[in-house]
Amino acid sequence: MIDIFNKENKLDLTNITCHSGGATGADFFFEAIGSEYGVTTKAYSYKTGYHMSENKVEISDDDYKEGIVEINNANKILTRSNISKYMNLLARNWAQVKYSDEIFAIGRILKPGDRGDRGYYNRSKYEVVDGGTSYSVMMGINHMKTVYVFDQIKVKWYRWSYISKSFIEIEETPIITFQNFADIGTRKINTEGISAIKDVYDSTFKQKRS
Numbered sequence: 001m002i003d004i005f006n007k008e009n010k011l012d013l014t015n016i017t018c019h020s021g022g023a024t025g026a027d028f029f030f031e032a033i034g035s036e037y038g039v040t041t042k043a044y045s046y047k048t049g050y051h052m053s054e055n056k057v058e059i060s061d062d063d064y065k066e067g068i069v070e071i072n073n074a075n076k077i078l079t080r081s082n083i084s085k086y087m088n089l090l091a092r093n094w095a096q097v098k099y100s101d102e103i104f105a106i107g108r109i110l111k112p113g114d115r116g117d118r119g120y121y122n123r124s125k126y127e128v129v130d131g132g133t134s135y136s137v138m139m140g141i142n143h144m145k146t147v148y149v150f151d152q153i154k155v156k157w158y159r160w161s162y163i164s165k166s167f168i169e170i171e172e173t174p175i176i177t178f179q180n181f182a183d184i185g186t187r188k189i190n191t192e193g194i195s196a197i198k199d200v201y202d203s204t205f206k207q208k209r210s
Contacts, residue, residue, distance in 0.1 A: 012179060013205060017042060019096040019182045021089075022053030026106040026185025029197045031055065037205050042099075046092040059095045066098070067091030074138035079123045090135050093184070097139045101178035102146040104200060106185030106193040107133045109151045109158060109167050117188070127167050136184040148174045152186070152193040175204040 018034050020027045022043025031041040031053060043053035046064050059067075071090045075083055083090060097103065108130040110122040116130040128134045129149055137160075140147045147160040149167060157174060158167035173196070185193070 011177060014038060015179055016040065016176060017180050019044070019100045019180060020053070020055075021093060021096060021184065022051055022056060023187055024052060025187035025189040026193060026197070027183060028052065029189060029194050030104070030183035030185075033197055033201055037201055039201075044092050044095040046088055048088065057095075059092055063095050063098065064091050067094030070094045070097070070139050070142070071135055073142060074135050077124050077126065077138055078128060078134055080120070086132070090132065093132075093136045094139060096182040096184065097136055097143065097145065100145070100180045100182035102176070103137065103140040103148065103182045103184065104174070104176075104197075105129060105133055105137050105147070105149045105183075106152060106189055106196060107131065107149060108153050108186070109149055126165060131186060133184050133186060136182065140182070146177075150185075150193060150196040152190050152196070155192045157196070173199040173203045176200065 016039045018030055018039050018041045020031055020041050020043045022045065031043065034041060041055040042057045043051065043055045044059050045051045045056050046059050068087060068091045071087065110116055110128055110130050112122055112125055114122050122128050129137045137147055137149065141160055144162065149158045151158060157170050159170050161168045
């Protein structure tokens with residue numbers, strides 16, 4: 001992890017970019033709260049008529065084609081069915097992972113055999129994140145990126161361990177340590193999830209709110 005106060009490797013707090021999907025829920029709050037700190041957001045889309053973010057960025061056909069490959073690779077572990085009908089949304093998320101160096105996710109971690117909010121079971125042999133968020137998380141893991149997940153049910157932060165191949169609870173709120181990071185997460189964000197996003201920005205910029 002980069003120490004943002006290390007003079008040899010200092011994070012430029014005036015030039016941070018959040019790579020987002022621009023959806024409701026976690027994406028919206030990462031973008032809205034980040035703007036208060038001057039964080040730039042790139043909200044990726046692929047040929048969609050509706051996009052809620054003012055910072056919409058249309059991905060290239062090449063990135064979309066790469067995304068299809070990456071989603072299918074992720075699904076080798078997630079083992080979910082009928083994903084082709086969601087490919088427009090899923091494959092565009094590859095851009096978030098591709099252009100970032102670390103990932104912050106808001107959602108719920110499922111152990112093998114756990115049942116998700118929509119009634120689906122985690123059929124993987126690994127811990128995964130519930131819902132569509134899991135694809136970006138898994139793509140990040142496949143590319144050995146730093147991945148943090150806030151479980152808004154347990155109200156705890158976790159980091160993916162490449163040693164134990166599981167999510168390890170961390171005591172402190174993680175901070176942004178790279179100029180480019182990805183935000184991903186559930187559309188059904190709760191108050192704990194929103195607070196977790198605020199804490200990431202507050203901790204990074206060292207300006208704790210009262």
